[in-house]
Amino acid sequence: MFYAAVLPSLEDYSPASAVALRNGLLGTNNLLPILRKNDRYYDLNWIWFGLALADGLIPERTPALAEILR
Numbered sequence: 738m739f740y741a742a743v744l745p746s747l748e749d750y751s752p753a754s755a756v757a758l759r760n761g762l763l764g765t766n767n768l769l770p771i772l773r774k775n776d777r778y779y780d781l782n783w784i785w786f787g788l789a790l791a792d793g794l795i796p797e798r799t800p801a802l803a804e805i806l807r
Contacts, residue, residue, distance in 0.1 A: 741787025
């Protein structure tokens with residue numbers, strides 16, 4: 738499920754490919770079997786971080802560098 742890691746970049750450079758990836762390999766039907774397994778920790782992390790970054794969750798909740806360095 739490393740595909741989720743390239744999703745944020747695809748959204749910038751090839752939006753149509755990003756939509757196809759979300760609807761295909763990262764679609765609910767393909768993710769449910771992985772979500773139901775207990776031994777897919779790293780796969781789930783790649784999926785979560787890729788989707789969170791693509792959906793703006795990470796930048797939205799990350800403080801600016803100037804705030805961190807104060």
